[in-house]
Amino acid sequence: MPDPKIEKFKKVLQMDPNDETLWFGLGKAHMGDENWEEAISALESCLKVNPTYSAAILALAQSLKNTNQPDRCRDVCTHGIDVATANGDLLVITHLEELRGSLP
Numbered sequence: 001m002p003d004p005k006i007e008k009f010k011k012v013l014q015m016d017p018n019d020e021t022l023w024f025g026l027g028k029a030h031m032g033d034e035n036w037e038e039a040i041s042a043l044e045s046c047l048k049v050n051p052t053y054s055a056a057i058l059a060l061a062q063s064l065k066n067t068n069q070p071d072r073c074r075d076v077c078t079h080g081i082d083v084a085t086a087n088g089d090l091l092v093i094t095h096l097e098e099l100r101g102s103l104p
Contacts, residue, residue: 003029020050027059039063054080054089061099070103077103 009026016022023046030039043060046053057080064073077100084092 002035003033005029006033017045018049020046020053020056023049024053024056024059027056027063031059031063034066036063036067040067052083052087054084054087054092057083058092058095058099061096065099065103074100074103 006026006029009022009029013019013022013026023042027039027042027046030036030042040060040063043056043063046056047060050056057076061073061076061080064076077096080096081093081100084090084096
């Protein structure tokens with residue numbers, strides 16, 4: 001059953017399409033439903049609004065791994081490590097390094 005928050009996020013995003021937190025929430029809700037392509041789309045929209053949102057970069061990399069896109073996932077991880085380092089997001093750095101290391 002789809003996450004009921006998805007429709008709420010979409011409705012609010014129609015009013016405020018520049019809210020990175022809503023895009024992130026929508027992406028995470030799609031991830032929870034294992035709807036990876038929709039998650040990727042929402043997380044990319046989040047990063048268009050705020051390119052330095054470390055948690056969104058991590059979620060995008062995780063979604064890309066789940067859609068069997070290892071090269072793109074690796075690129076996102078590498079970029080994300082740079083962003084997270086600049087932001088001081090040590091936990092995100094750790095997760096991105098682990099994810100990148102798990103790729104074929």
